[in-house]
Amino acid sequence: MAGVSGTSWEGLALRRARAAADPDSAPRAVALPASWEDGAAEALAALAPGSGPVSLPALAEDWIGRLAARAVSLKLLEAAEAEALARALRALLLARRGAPGASLWRNDAKAEPRFVLNLPAFLDEAGGFDHAAYAAATGTAVRALEVATGGKATRLRVGFADLAGLLAALGLAYDSAEARDVGTCLSALTRGAAEQASAALAERLGAREPAALLWPAPPARCAVPGLAAAARRALDAAGATQGLRHAGCFALTVPDAAEALLGIETGGLAPAQGATRLARDEAGRVAEQPTLAARRAMAWQGERAMALLAPMPDSAREAMEAAIRPYLHAASPVPAARPLPARPLPPPRPAAAHGAAHGTAPGLARHGQVWRVVVGGHRVTLRATHAATGGLAEIGLSAGGKEGSGSRGLLEGLVRSVNIGLARGVPLSDYVGSFAYARFGPAGAVEGDPEILCATSVLDWAFRRLAIAHLGGEEARRLWPDPSPEECAAEAAFTPGDRGPMLPLDLPAQPSPAARRRTLRLVG
Structure with missing residues (x-):
C-alpha cells in the first residue's frame, strides 16, 4: 500500500467501524472519515479486495499511486502533471464529488473502467451549482481514465449521478420543464468539458477524431444561475479544438459500490424512489428514515423536499432522458423493472409503547x-x-x-x-x-x-x-x-411426498473377464 504522509489525507479524522459488503460476508474492520455514514463503510468493504482490515486513505492511495506512476511510465503525462492529477483525485474523493468505479479500486484489469461525478456535491454555499469546479472535475476524470486504459481506449465512460437529488436540493420538481432544462445544461457542460480534456490529450498524444462542429442548442437560460452560459462556453470551446483523442467520453453507467461510497442513492438521471427508506434505528428496529438526499434537500427546501423526492411515473424519466440524450456518447442504462405490489398496504401503525419486557429489567426493553x-x-x-x-x-x-x-x-x-x-x-x-x-x-x-x-x-x-x-x-x-x-x-x-430414486445408485453387476469370454460365439 502506498503511504499517505505528505498528502491531503494526513491529519484527517477517521473513525473505526465494522462492516460487511453483503449479508453473507463476515464483517471486517474499516477506517473512514468520521463524518461519513455507515453506508459508506459497507461500500468501502465491498471495494477493497480480500477480507482483512481496510482504511480509506490507504486503499485510495493504492489506486491513485498506480495511476500517477503509470501516467509517467507510459509518457502520457509529465511527472508534475501526474502529481497534479493525484492531488485532484484526492480532493474529489475527500469532498465526495467523484470517484472511479469499482474495477479501478480492485485493480481489475479485465473490467472497463468508469468514473462517476456526484452532482449534489457541487452545490455551493448559496444554493447554486459550482459549474467551474464541475467542469474541472470532468477533465480530471477524463485524464484519469486515459491513464487507466493505457492511452489505448477510443471511448471513455465519464458520467454523473443523483440528478434527482440535485434537483430536489434546488427546489425543482423532477417532472417539470425547469428540471429538464437543468438536466440538459448539465449534460451539455459535461460533454463540452470532457471533449476539451480529450482535445488537450490529443495535442500531445495525437488526435483520432475530428472536433464536433454541430451541437444541439442548449437552453438559453435555466433555473441555476450561470449554468446555461457555462454549458454554451464549454460546447463552443470543444468545437474550436483541432481534434479529439476519443470518439466518446460522456456515458451514464450502472452504479456500483463507488456510488455508495460517495453517498449517491440514485444512479444517473433516474428519479428518486422516495424520500425515505427502510433501515434499522438505534434500537435495532426496522423503520422508515429519510434518505441522504432528503436530509440534504430539507436543509435547503424544508419539508417540501419530501414531495420533491416522491416516486415519479415512467413518463417523467423518459422525458428527462429525451432531453439529455443528444449530448450522450452512449445510450443510458435501461432502468430496472419495478414490480407492482400485490395489494395496497395500509399506512404504518403508530410506534409500540415502551415498557418492561418479559425476562428483562424494567425500562430496558419493550413489553x-x-x-x-x-x-x-x-x-x-x-x-x-x-x-x-x-x-x-x-x-x-x-x-x-x-x-x-x-x-x-x-x-x-x-x-x-x-x-x-x-x-x-x-x-x-x-x-x-x-x-x-x-x-x-x-x-x-x-x-x-x-x-x-x-x-x-x-x-x-x-x-x-x-x-x-x-x-x-x-x-x-x-x-x-x-x-x-x-x-x-x-x-x-x-423428502418430497413421492420419493424417487436417490443417489448413489447401485451399479450394475460386472461379470468377470472369463464369464464375458464364455458368452462370445464364433460366427463364420
Missing part, C-alpha cells in the same frame, strides 16, 4: 415475550414485541447451530420482511398460514414448549407458537395441530 426451546437438537430463541394495543408489533428469531452465514442471512431477511408487513397491518394469521408446516432442517422434537411437541422446521414451530400466543390458544391448536412424528423426522424435512 413482550421470549421463548427459548430446542428444535431437532438446535437452540431456537423467539421474541415477540407487543404494541400498545396488545397486538403483535415485531418479532425476532434466531437459531443456534452450525448453519452458515447464508442461512442466517436468509432467516434475518425473512424476519425483517415479516416485521415490515406487521407494521403495515398484514394479519399474523396470513404469516401463520404461509409458514406453518414448512419443511426443512432442523426439524424434530421440540423441547421446552409444553404446547408444541414436534415441528417440521424452525419456522413451523415459531409461527405456530405465535398463533397460540396471539390468535387464541385453543382455536390456534385446533387450526394448526402438531404434525405427526413421521412428518417431523429429520429426513422427512428434505
Whole structure:
C-alpha cells in the first residue's frame, strides 16, 4: 500500500467501524472519515479486495499511486502533471464529488473502467451549482481514465449521478420543464468539458477524431444561475479544438459500490424512489428514515423536499432522458423493472409503547415475550414485541447451530420482511398460514414448549407458537395441530411426498473377464 504522509489525507479524522459488503460476508474492520455514514463503510468493504482490515486513505492511495506512476511510465503525462492529477483525485474523493468505479479500486484489469461525478456535491454555499469546479472535475476524470486504459481506449465512460437529488436540493420538481432544462445544461457542460480534456490529450498524444462542429442548442437560460452560459462556453470551446483523442467520453453507467461510497442513492438521471427508506434505528428496529438526499434537500427546501423526492411515473424519466440524450456518447442504462405490489398496504401503525419486557429489567426493553426451546437438537430463541394495543408489533428469531452465514442471512431477511408487513397491518394469521408446516432442517422434537411437541422446521414451530400466543390458544391448536412424528423426522424435512430414486445408485453387476469370454460365439 502506498503511504499517505505528505498528502491531503494526513491529519484527517477517521473513525473505526465494522462492516460487511453483503449479508453473507463476515464483517471486517474499516477506517473512514468520521463524518461519513455507515453506508459508506459497507461500500468501502465491498471495494477493497480480500477480507482483512481496510482504511480509506490507504486503499485510495493504492489506486491513485498506480495511476500517477503509470501516467509517467507510459509518457502520457509529465511527472508534475501526474502529481497534479493525484492531488485532484484526492480532493474529489475527500469532498465526495467523484470517484472511479469499482474495477479501478480492485485493480481489475479485465473490467472497463468508469468514473462517476456526484452532482449534489457541487452545490455551493448559496444554493447554486459550482459549474467551474464541475467542469474541472470532468477533465480530471477524463485524464484519469486515459491513464487507466493505457492511452489505448477510443471511448471513455465519464458520467454523473443523483440528478434527482440535485434537483430536489434546488427546489425543482423532477417532472417539470425547469428540471429538464437543468438536466440538459448539465449534460451539455459535461460533454463540452470532457471533449476539451480529450482535445488537450490529443495535442500531445495525437488526435483520432475530428472536433464536433454541430451541437444541439442548449437552453438559453435555466433555473441555476450561470449554468446555461457555462454549458454554451464549454460546447463552443470543444468545437474550436483541432481534434479529439476519443470518439466518446460522456456515458451514464450502472452504479456500483463507488456510488455508495460517495453517498449517491440514485444512479444517473433516474428519479428518486422516495424520500425515505427502510433501515434499522438505534434500537435495532426496522423503520422508515429519510434518505441522504432528503436530509440534504430539507436543509435547503424544508419539508417540501419530501414531495420533491416522491416516486415519479415512467413518463417523467423518459422525458428527462429525451432531453439529455443528444449530448450522450452512449445510450443510458435501461432502468430496472419495478414490480407492482400485490395489494395496497395500509399506512404504518403508530410506534409500540415502551415498557418492561418479559425476562428483562424494567425500562430496558419493550413489553413482550421470549421463548427459548430446542428444535431437532438446535437452540431456537423467539421474541415477540407487543404494541400498545396488545397486538403483535415485531418479532425476532434466531437459531443456534452450525448453519452458515447464508442461512442466517436468509432467516434475518425473512424476519425483517415479516416485521415490515406487521407494521403495515398484514394479519399474523396470513404469516401463520404461509409458514406453518414448512419443511426443512432442523426439524424434530421440540423441547421446552409444553404446547408444541414436534415441528417440521424452525419456522413451523415459531409461527405456530405465535398463533397460540396471539390468535387464541385453543382455536390456534385446533387450526394448526402438531404434525405427526413421521412428518417431523429429520429426513422427512428434505423428502418430497413421492420419493424417487436417490443417489448413489447401485451399479450394475460386472461379470468377470472369463464369464464375458464364455458368452462370445464364433460366427463364420
